[in-house]
Amino acid sequence: MNDRIIIIGAGAWGDALSKLTQINGCEPTIWSRSCGRVLSEMITDRVAIISAVSMSGVPAIIDRLHGAIEPNQIIVTATKGLDARTNLTPAQLWHQAFPNNPIVVLSGPNLSLEIQQGLPAATVVASHDVDAANTIQTIFSSPKFRVYTNDDPIGVELGGTIKNVIAIAAGTCDGLKLGDNAKSALLTRGLAEIIRIGQYWGGKPETFYGLSGLGDLLTTCNSPLSRNYQVGYGLAQGQTLSEVLANLKGTAEGVNTTKVLIQIADSNQIYMPITVLVDRLLQGQITAPEAIVALMSRDRKSE
Ligand SMILES: NC(=O)c1ccc[n+]([C@@H]2O[C@H](COP(=O)([O-])OP(=O)(O)OC[C@H]3O[C@@H](n4cnc5c(N)ncnc54)[C@H](O)[C@@H]3O)[C@@H](O)[C@H]2O)c1
Ligand SMILES: O=P(O)(O)OC[C@H](O)CO
Structure with missing residues (x-):
């Protein structure tokens, strides 16, 4: 299987995934x-086609591959975002375009810089096709990278995607130096929010307590390496979103994911108070201290 894998995307995550294989x-x-090469000509005979591009690039990559993929080739999506045009996840876009191919979602607490440094990490490969998940588990498993299979791809994908919004809030919380009590409250209520919308979307509640949900939430919300965390931290310093993004290395998917989540939550009456305030903060409608006041002064309720 030595040369029968292709990784699409040479950003931070594509490079780290390449190193792992x-x-x-x-x-x-x-x-x-x-x-400088034609993608559709390069996928012949590949066992697995691994997409590690940012969300904005996924539709264009799918277009490039139309008519070129054989039904037995495994498509692996490692993107953590939502499509602003259709509100679909990357795996849903891939499935729509290639309904006969096995699709595997790869997601977990995986900061690329730590992986590049050779530090140990774990992840999840989720698919409705057990054989495909097992194949991808074999390709990536090593003493440095523990890979679990899972049969709830939508739950795994949404955990890794929605936590980016909570990571923006967590960066804001740390930027304002609100302390550990506030941070724990934010992460716990953030997880409740992830599960609420994730279940609506068809994810299993227990999936969100696993590596791709709670695990990735803890990593991303506690690490200054996270670009989403950095966005929140910068906003708490009084920078505008444009200023923060201008200095950011790479993609912070949570910015666009917030917009999509707000649309879905609004049209389906799903209560997402943290996401709503992150959205207002990103849009410059509210300052970081005002967002905290708004969160704390909501109506009383039971847990
Ligand atoms: N960096 C991490 O630690 C990490 C870990 C896990 C998952 N992810 C996810 O992986 C995805 C990529 O993240 P990244 O850190 O590599 O981002 P990045 O900004 O470093 O790289 C993005 C990559 O996508 C490519 N791309 C964007 N639009 C494209 C298009 N239209 N056509 C072709 N290629 C296009 C870029 O050229 C680049 O190679 C994101 O969804 C991110 O959430 C990142
Ligand atoms: O840098 P971020 O915020 O995209 O986070 C990277 C990964 O999602 C962490 O698992």
């Missing part, structure tokens, strides 16, 4: 927009 003796081909 190399530990197992794979020699993956990496495709990026700037490599």
